[in-house]
Amino acid sequence: xxxxxxxxxxxxxxxxxxxxxxxxxxxxxxxxxxxxxxxxxxxxxxxxxxxxxxxxxxxxxxxxxxxxxxxxxxxxxxxxx
Amino acid sequence: xxxxxxxxxxxxxxxxxxxxxxxxxxxxxxxxxxxxxxxxxxxxxxxxxxxxxxxxxxxxxxxxxxxxxxxxxxxxxxxxxxxxxxxxxxxxxxxxxxxxxxxxxxxxxxxxxxxxxxxxxxxxxxxxxxxxxxxxxxxxxxxxxxxxxxxxxxxxxxxxxxxxxxxxxxxxxxxxxxxxxxxxxxxxxxxxxxxxxxxxxxxxxxxxxxxxxxxxxxxxxxxxxxxxxxxxxxxxxxxxxxxxxxxxxxxxxxxxxxxxxxxxxxxxxxxxx
Numbered sequence: 001x002x003x004x005x006x007x008x009x010x011x012x013x014x015x016x017x018x019x020x021x022x023x024x025x026x027x028x029x030x031x032x033x034x035x036x037x038x039x040x041x042x043x044x045x046x047x048x049x050x051x052x053x054x055x056x057x058x059x060x061x062x063x064x065x066x067x068x069x070x071x072x073x074x075x076x077x078x079x080x081x
Numbered sequence: 082x083x084x085x086x087x088x089x090x091x092x093x094x095x096x097x098x099x100x101x102x103x104x105x106x107x108x109x110x111x112x113x114x115x116x117x118x119x120x121x122x123x124x125x126x127x128x129x130x131x132x133x134x135x136x137x138x139x140x141x142x143x144x145x146x147x148x149x150x151x152x153x154x155x156x157x158x159x160x161x162x163x164x165x166x167x168x169x170x171x172x173x174x175x176x177x178x179x180x181x182x183x184x185x186x187x188x189x190x191x192x193x194x195x196x197x198x199x200x201x202x203x204x205x206x207x208x209x210x211x212x213x214x215x216x217x218x219x220x221x222x223x224x225x226x227x228x229x230x231x232x233x234x235x236x237x238x239x240x241x242x243x244x245x246x247x248x249x250x251x252x253x254x255x256x257x258x259x260x261x262x263x264x265x266x267x268x269x270x271x272x273x274x275x276x277x278x279x280x281x282x283x284x285x286x287x288x289x290x291x292x293x294x295x296x297x298x299x300x301x302x303x304x305x306x307x308x309x310x311x312x313x314x315x316x317x318x319x320x321x322x323x324x325x326x327x328x329x330x331x332x333x334x335x336x337x338x339x340x341x342x343x344x345x346x347x348x349x350x351x352x353x354x
Contacts (some may be wrong), residue, residue, distance in 0.1 A: 007136065028138050039234050042145040044197040076157040 009057040009069075010036040014049045022053065027069075030054075083088050083266035103287055108283040109219065114171070115159035115272070115329045116214070118182040119207055121343045123199070124150030126186055130196055144331075146309040147237055153229045160221045173349070181328045183207075183272040185265040187335045197247060198241030198261035201306055203308060206273045208233045209298045213290040222288075236331050241306050241330065248310035255310070263314055273299065274319060277326050285340075 007029040013022040030036035036054045060070045127147035134140040158168045215226035247258045323332035
């Protein structure tokens, strides 16, 4: 979940135009929200994004799976299928 | 001619001072050269840390910032064409002692604290200078600089966050950051606010904002970041010792190795327009 620099993982979402849904384009490691914004913008700069957002991986709650990068965020006692 | 430059200075040397004996550049061309050279050198200093920064993401950000600076420099050099200069000669032929860059960039950064201090102090002062330029009456600056400032917003966020992080960590890192910022500030403030006759003409011509207003912008941009780390911007005096009015800076010059890279000496045979 965190790297050697006390960093957290942030998932990166973006869309190219207003009408397009946000899609997951990758992730970055960052020590805080402000640097996460900069790192995401500078790392995923291959497109002229209309909108980009970052979400701390710890904030993503899985709904239907127990595997994958967000499995540790399952609420205690939650039953995922 | 725009900016009151004497036509002879362009036709005689082909660049503001490629030969070293050309007349002092007019206020506007000195201003543009000072901005462009500082951006070019800043890009080189950033690029030194593409592989040595604390994380992969930080290195990618440093790479992107270096490219931003070089792109901005290219646009600024191109403005000189409007003033009668040959931008190619300006970019690729001058010796180190004809560079107008901020003295804080003369030598490579010693460590990451130097890098972060430069992002806040030098890059921050550059952005203030650009903000002032975009607010003046030079049409090319009004049309081209706002996009540069939009890109610079990420440099500001990067510098602010890293500066606060290093300062809050305390210990040797915070001490080195403090020393680096205090070393860069006096010469950089002098570079931003020359306070000389040439700069006075620039203000009188409406090219840039008055010095008092620029100082306010500088405080708005850097004051909080520096203040939180115990550095009172109001207490820092500009260092104008040995002031060179032609190059708008104090004595010295960027290291030759950096200037060779800035000029593109190794790629000279490959240059295309």
